[in-house]
Amino acid sequence: MRxxxxxxxxxxxxxxxxxxxxxxxxxEKSDAAKTPTSTAEPNLSGVWNARxxxxxKLPDLIAYFSSFGxxxxxxxxxxxxxxxxxxxxxxxxxxxxxxxxxxxYKCFPPGVPRVYLHPFPLQIIQIPGQVVMLFEYDHxxxxxxxxxxxxxxxxxxxxxxxxxxxxxxxxxxxxxxxxNDKTWLDRVGHPHSDQLHVVERIRRTAQDTxxxxxxxxxxxAYTKPITSTMYFQLNPKWDIMEQVCMDNVSFxxxxxxxxxxxx
Amino acid sequence: xxxxxxxxxxxxxxxxxxSVPLFAHHGTASYDTSxxxxxxxxxxxxxxxxxxxxxxxxxKDDKGNVxxxxxxxxxxxHLERAGWTRTSLKPGDQITISGFPxxxxxxxxxxxxxxxxxxxxxxxxxxx
Numbered sequence: 001m002r003x004x005x006x007x008x009x010x011x012x013x014x015x016x017x018x019x020x021x022x023x024x025x026x027x028e029k030s031d032a033a034k035t036p037t038s039t040a041e042p043n044l045s046g047v048w049n050a051r052x053x054x055x056x057k058l059p060d061l062i063a064y065f066s067s068f069g070x071x072x073x074x075x076x077x078x079x080x081x082x083x084x085x086x087x088x089x090x091x092x093x094x095x096x097x098x099x100x101x102x103x104x105y106k107c108f109p110p111g112v113p114r115v116y117l118h119p120f121p122l123q124i125i126q127i128p129g130q131v132v133m134l135f136e137y138d139h140x141x142x143x144x145x146x147x148x149x150x151x152x153x154x155x156x157x158x159x160x161x162x163x164x165x166x167x168x169x170x171x172x173x174x175x176x177x178x179x180n181d182k183t184w185l186d187r188v189g190h191p192h193s194d195q196l197h198v199v200e201r202i203r204r205t206a207q208d209t210x211x212x213x214x215x216x217x218x219x220x221a222y223t224k225p226i227t228s229t230m231y232f233q234l235n236p237k238w239d240i241m242e243q244v245c246m247d248n249v250s251f252x253x254x255x256x257x258x259x260x261x262x263x
Numbered sequence: 264x265x266x267x268x269x270x271x272x273x274x275x276x277x278x279x280x281x282s283v284p285l286f287a288h289h290g291t292a293s294y295d296t297s298x299x300x301x302x303x304x305x306x307x308x309x310x311x312x313x314x315x316x317x318x319x320x321x322x323k324d325d326k327g328n329v330x331x332x333x334x335x336x337x338x339x340x341h342l343e344r345a346g347w348t349r350t351s352l353k354p355g356d357q358i359t360i361s362g363f364p365x366x367x368x369x370x371x372x373x374x375x376x377x378x379x380x381x382x383x384x385x386x387x388x389x390x391x
Contacts, residue, residue, distance in 0.1 A: 058296070096293055097293060120338070120340065136340065238344060241340045241343070242313075243313055243314075243338065243340055244313060245314075247312060247313040247314050248313075248314045251313075251314050251315060
């Protein structure tokens with residue numbers, strides 16, 4: 001018991017000792033791979049941008065940013081009916097911007113893992129006890145708690161879910177539950193319920209490459225898990241910029257007008 | 264000056280080989296992706312704001328009449344990463360733009376290529 005206490009204190013001191021170094025590191029934007037946040041934790045820090053497969057043709061490029069998995073997911077009757085009723089702006093059931101009922105165009109959060117499909121960079125910031133993902137897209141944030149906690153017993157459903165992470169070697173395994181049912185799973189209109197359970201395995205396969213393996217389960221919507229892999233490119237010179245979804249609202253109102261405005 | 268021109272040309276080549284879906288913001292339904300349209304004209308306005316940069320041109324048709332054209336580009340965030348600023352194009356600039364025309368037939372396109380008066384390209388930001 002005394003040994004465990006000693007180790008806990010040592011661990012805490014180590015984590016605190018590295019904190020000033022780590023913040024300095026992030027501010028200087030120097031080579032993130034060389035300075036871990038603790039002696040054991042791999043470093044995923046940096047500004048990352050989704051990178052589609054090289055030489056992909058336009059339909060595959062569009063698919064990479066539209067939905068997850070290579071094939072149509074195995075839907076339950078509830079999901080089929082909900083999918084048919086959706087009016088997305090991407091995919092085989094797509095409609096025009098005037099007709100779409102995709103909630104993101106009213107600036108509701110995209111949810112997880114859909115946020116990965118919106119083509120803006122994300123910044124990963126690691127501090128003791130959590131990995132923070134800051135998305136340029138409408139300044140969405142995910143806190144992935146790595147301090148060993150479990151999901152809260154009585155979770156309030158949220159748009160982006162409740163995420164906990166643990167390290168398995170070089171891989172951050174993220175478990176996310178506690179979603180509300182107000183988001184779409186992807187951009188082509190596939191639904192999900194509040195039983196959505198997303199597991200991500202995130203690791204740095206090269207200094208400038210992040211691989212995210214997704215496992216999506218939702219017993220109310222899908223009879224089999226949906227799996228997918230996305231790749232992200234490190235961009236050491238980039239900063240996360242502002243992107244405000246509400247700018248879409250005035251933009252889309254303008255698009256309804258056929259006339260080009262006189263200026 | 265020559266170095267900068269080369270840099271812009273190099274960026275344009277890079278954009279041609281590494282591309283992100285042109286319609287990654289809001290889908291393909293409004294534009295006819297099977298066609299390309301090209302117009303040459305004079306910039307009248309550049310609205311360099313999110314979610315999409317809008318470019319307005321006066322284009323002379325064969326009869327000499329001025330047609331008003333609109334070009335939609337990607338987010339200013341992507342364009343800035345490709346080297347643009349809000350004054351990269353100014354009213355009076357002579358440019359040529361190419362892209363996918365709207366299905367409605369209006370004088371509007373989703374821009375994939377911008378050429379300045381001297382023929383040098385401006386990266387349309389689609390690799391970012």
